[in-house]
Amino acid sequence: MGLLIGSITIGLLLSFLALGVFISFRIYNIADITAEGSLTFGAAVTGTLLIAGTNPILATMAAFAAGFLAGTITGIIHTKFKINSLLAGILVMTALYSINLHVMGKSNLPLMDVKTIITNFENIGIAIFGNSSLIDILGWEVALKDLYVLILSLTLITIIALALFHFFKTEYGTAMRATGNNPQMIRALGVSTETMIIVGIGISNGFIALSGSLLAQYQGFVDVQMGIGMVVWGLASVIIGEALISKFSLGYLIAGAIMGAVLFRLLVAIALRWGINPNDLKLITALFVFIALVLPKIIKKFKTPKYA
Amino acid sequence: MLKLKNINLTFNRGTINEFHALQDINLTIEEGSFVVILGTNGSGKSTLLNTIAGTHNIDKGTIELDKINITKLPEHKRATYIGRVFQNPFSGTAPDMSIAENIAMAAKRGFSRGLAKALRTSAINQYQQKVANLNMNLEDRLDTAIGKLSGGQRQALTLLMATWNKPKILLLDEHTAALDPKTANIVIKLTEKIIRENQITTLMVTHSMQQAVNLGNRIIMMDHGKIVFDKSGEEKKQLKVNDLLNLFDELRRKEQIDQSVSELLQKQYI
Numbered sequence: 001m002g003l004l005i006g007s008i009t010i011g012l013l014l015s016f017l018a019l020g021v022f023i024s025f026r027i028y029n030i031a032d033i034t035a036e037g038s039l040t041f042g043a044a045v046t047g048t049l050l051i052a053g054t055n056p057i058l059a060t061m062a063a064f065a066a067g068f069l070a071g072t073i074t075g076i077i078h079t080k081f082k083i084n085s086l087l088a089g090i091l092v093m094t095a096l097y098s099i100n101l102h103v104m105g106k107s108n109l110p111l112m113d114v115k116t117i118i119t120n121f122e123n124i125g126i127a128i129f130g131n132s133s134l135i136d137i138l139g140w141e142v143a144l145k146d147l148y149v150l151i152l153s154l155t156l157i158t159i160i161a162l163a164l165f166h167f168f169k170t171e172y173g174t175a176m177r178a179t180g181n182n183p184q185m186i187r188a189l190g191v192s193t194e195t196m197i198i199v200g201i202g203i204s205n206g207f208i209a210l211s212g213s214l215l216a217q218y219q220g221f222v223d224v225q226m227g228i229g230m231v232v233w234g235l236a237s238v239i240i241g242e243a244l245i246s247k248f249s250l251g252y253l254i255a256g257a258i259m260g261a262v263l264f265r266l267l268v269a270i271a272l273r274w275g276i277n278p279n280d281l282k283l284i285t286a287l288f289v290f291i292a293l294v295l296p297k298i299i300k301k302f303k304t305p306k307y308a
Numbered sequence: 309m310l311k312l313k314n315i316n317l318t319f320n321r322g323t324i325n326e327f328h329a330l331q332d333i334n335l336t337i338e339e340g341s342f343v344v345i346l347g348t349n350g351s352g353k354s355t356l357l358n359t360i361a362g363t364h365n366i367d368k369g370t371i372e373l374d375k376i377n378i379t380k381l382p383e384h385k386r387a388t389y390i391g392r393v394f395q396n397p398f399s400g401t402a403p404d405m406s407i408a409e410n411i412a413m414a415a416k417r418g419f420s421r422g423l424a425k426a427l428r429t430s431a432i433n434q435y436q437q438k439v440a441n442l443n444m445n446l447e448d449r450l451d452t453a454i455g456k457l458s459g460g461q462r463q464a465l466t467l468l469m470a471t472w473n474k475p476k477i478l479l480l481d482e483h484t485a486a487l488d489p490k491t492a493n494i495v496i497k498l499t500e501k502i503i504r505e506n507q508i509t510t511l512m513v514t515h516s517m518q519q520a521v522n523l524g525n526r527i528i529m530m531d532h533g534k535i536v537f538d539k540s541g542e543e544k545k546q547l548k549v550n551d552l553l554n555l556f557d558e559l560r561r562k563e564q565i566d567q568s569v570s571e572l573l574q575k576q577y578i
Binding site for chain 1: 382384385388390394398399401403404409413414416421422423426470
């Protein structure tokens with residue numbers, strides 16, 4: 001039961017990653033690999049600030065700002081210098097690796113002894129619900145504070161997802177969606193698609209850095225390698241989400257990305273429990289995303305009638 | 309009033325494919341006029357429109373709109389003054405977004421976009437009325453994604469969107485060429501009506517001689533990046549489809565002479 005709650009919590013924290021990938025991949029049709037650097041960047045910034053004694057909420061918000069900055073740089077390289085978006089992402093990701101090491105000062109930062117937003121969550125839960133340390137759910141003993149963290153993570157992602165949904169319904173947000181959907185059209189209506197891409201990829205990476213920050217605080221350490229493979233992880237979440245809801249309106253897609261992130265984390269936990277070699281995890285994830293991207297095309301091919 | 313002075317544009321400069329698309333174009337378009345632009349393929353008519361819209365950066369010359377120099381303004385800034393409908397019905401609308409959302413974006417052309425809700429319930433009534441005027445039975449389908457509509461419906465909506473806020477100039481780039489004749493006719497009638505009712509200065513590129521004769525109060529013909537024929541007022545009214553066809557024939561003959569002369573010269577000197 002503890003494992004289940006832990007997996008769901010990590011899934012919820014990683015749903016910020018899914019939202020970030022959703023923005024770059026689905027709104028803008030850009031496979032933005034900056035994410036692998038900005039996830040770690042967010043964690044590194046938060047970790048360093050926490051160790052320096054910064055308020056956990058501020059340190060977490062700083063992660064979003066750091067990711068936003070990294071994303072805008074990718075956006076500027078892509079739009080102003082006309083460099084292919086994938087290459088722009090690779091450049092920033094590579095640069096971030098060094099920057100992350102500089103921010104952290106070493107390749108691993110333990111956060112066990114500092115106050116984090118997770119300990120904040122536990123304290124809030126204890127303040128609201130009282131202080132009993134263990135609870136009985138269907139015959140399983142569960143540490144209450146783990147449950148508090150789960151509930152507050154869920155609350156946080158719900159609030160932010162709602163804010164994102166409403167943002168995409170504003171004048172500015174609709175112009176962003178149109179930029180991904182038909183840049184020629186929205187330019188003819190007076191919108192700078194370059195600005196929209198820069199800000200959009202910024203927001204996307206802000207979310208991804210936030211995810212890294214929360215994940216590091218939950219795990220109790222920052223590792224300079226923690227971003228590797230995370231774009232594919234995010235893609236898997238988004239794709240599972242789309243399969244789950246099979247409806248393509250904005251609200252459903254956002255909710256789907258979150259559900260996809262949680263479900264994917266659960267599937268990974270089950271696979272690991274089942275005895276799969278952890279070293280194979282990224283290979284399997286990549287294969288999964290490949291199949292998920294190719295399968296619809298193959299099905300379509302079989303469905304289209306052939307003419308003699 | 310739109311003033312083009314000495315416009316020159318070259319594509320692929322310095323390469324084997326160098327192409328002088330616009331050559332010393334001088335053109336003044338009075339406010340309220342409706343100019344039809346004709347020309348052979350590759351004559352530069354669409355390029356001229358795209359140049360005014362800011363898609364291409366010109367090599368030389370200036371573009372003035374109501375005495376403001378817009379030569380250096382990027383495409384999206386010029387959109388404040390310019391409404392556009394493209395040849396491809398898919399180009400002018402965002403397919404995955406609803407009719408209402410598309411209109412809401414068009415209604416913001418020329419204004420800054422903030423964090424206010426894009427679709428205000430108070431505006432929906434106005435949307436419905438204006439869409440009903442298109443006579444395409446779309447007024448009750450404002451929530452439908454535009455990608456689900458036919459080319460004609462999308463083109464009619466693009467036209468409505470381009471003129472939602474009255475532009476200083478409306479650019480129509482063969483906007484009926486991709487439609488079937490019946491739909492094209494409907495869209496043309498709609499175009500005429502909207503332009504007349506709102507008194508919009510318009511430049512329309514077309515391949516249809518019939519449209520060129522029936523519409524507008526000025527006609528321009530382009531060939532090899534130059535304006536070769538320019539008639540307005542009474543002279544334009546007298547023009548018949550046959551006159552235009554003769555003109556095209558003349559251009560073609562000239563081109564053949566050019567070719568045969570160059571071949572002749574080649575044989576003799578190379």
